[in-house]
Amino acid sequence: MICIVPYEVVNFLEKRAKEIASIIDKSKEVHVVTHIDADGITAGSIACKTLERLRKDFSIEFIKQIDEQTLDKIKNENHELVWFTDLGSSICNDSDGIKKVVTDHHTCSDDADYNFHLNPHLFGVDGSYEISGAGATYLVSKTIDKKNMDLSPLAIVGACGDLQNKKLGKLSGINRSILDDGKKLGLIYSKLDISYFGRETRPVYKLLQYANNPIIPGISGRETSCINFLKEINIDMKDDDNWRKWIDLTKSERQKIISSISQILLSKGFGYNITKSIISEVYLLTKEVEGSEIHDAKEFATLLNSTARYGQYEVGLKVCLGDRDKWLNKARNLLRGHRANLVEGLQFAREEGIFQRDFLQFFHAKNGIRDTIVGIVANMLLNSEDTNNDLPIIGFAYKDSGEVKASARASQQLVDKGLNLSVAMKKAAKKLDGIGGGHNIAAGATIPKGKEEEFLDYLEIEIKSQLSSDVL
DSSP, rough: OOOOOOOOHHHHHHHHHHHHHHHHHHHEEEEEOOSSSSHHHHHHHHHHHHHHHHHOOOEEEESSOHHHHHHHHHTTOOOOOEESSOTTOOSSSSTTTOEEEEEOOSSSOOOOOOEEEEGGGTOOTTTTSSSHHHHHHHHHHHHHHHGGGGGHHHHHHHHHHHTTTTTTTTOOTHHHHHHHHHHHHHHHHEEEEEEOOTTTSSSSHHHHTTOSSSOOTTTTTTTHHHHHHHHHHOOOOTTTEEEOBBBGGHHHHHHHHHHHHHHHHHHHHHOOHHHHEEEEEEEETSOOOOSSSBBHHHHHHHHHHHTEEEEEEEEHHHHTTTOOOOHHHHHHHHHHHHHHHHHHHHHHHHHHHHOOOOOOOOEEEETSSOTTHHHHHHHHHHHHTTTTSSSSSEEEEOOOSOOOEEEEOHHHHHHHOOHHHHHHHHHHHTTOOOOOEEEESSSEEOOOOOHHHHEEEEEEHHHHHSOTTOOO
């Protein structure tokens, strides 16, 4: 089932997009402020390309979060207009003295003045699944000029980077209309295929080794077992001296692997719904080279995460804007380091220990994992054999500022039962004069160092109030 956005909601969104487009069009100089993940980079790229085509003077800045210090800095820079993309939902009035527009999709307060926001939550649309920050930015860009529909692939990459296709195994809501824009221009192609990461770039045995969500019992995480599994079902892993990737396999070979994995999952009691999730809709960018990191939207998003989360914002931006040769090679080098850091991060978290409470589980990486990737590690752990998938997981890591980053992830099953991590993290952090927010399935917070246990106490109370005691 694909979520259909009501006609009147679309009208409201289009009206707000026109209002914001008018503000941008009347400004001579615009400063873009965006987030440091794949959705943020693609959103910022859409904004920059739009402003470039309008022949505006513009600049861009990447930040982890919005706080008073950040707003004071931006105010003192005296920009004519500031365009916040993929963040800014917490800015609820004009008291900061900054002329601004916001295209974001994170949860926002109900009692605020949001006349300068294009945020799906203001119009009854779920920003966790139906449109990303890049998507919201794209709506404004498309309103400014229909020619900007050629930026729709970036919005799809942003949505995939925020796992907006995870719930239904395909993009839904407004994301669907953005996808249609890309298809009409021949820029995007979608099809059903295996949902595991690495279809385009990993040898088949490596794709299986790192397979999660769901994990494959006895295979995931075990290289030798992956190789033996493929041998047992007569899949040639090499073509001459080259390791074969998923895209190199024949249709019958793919079907054989998928069927064998399904049998394993069903035999281990995973159930039909989880088993069928190994197949999902994938999104291919037709103008990009097949087998590259930027042909598949999901892999493109991972490449972008590997740039901004290590402070190399310009690299991801340049790749999105089409400047490939030098910048794509730099991005690939960063991606290799990113993958190595994730593997080390997983191992570190396992060694430090994952501790379970009644309504949550957590690990504390301290300085062992970067605060910018602790959420990714938490998500990988949640979909591994190391944790209890029936509990949300919280990952802590120290920030350079001396504070503590808390990243939370939950299963879709818990969200369907009423869990909203964005609300829970925001409330718990506020008790400690921290800040928090995000989405129902994935959220974050910044809190004072030394207050982690107290934070978990508040968080557990909130989670318990959202879920009845017999759920967990």
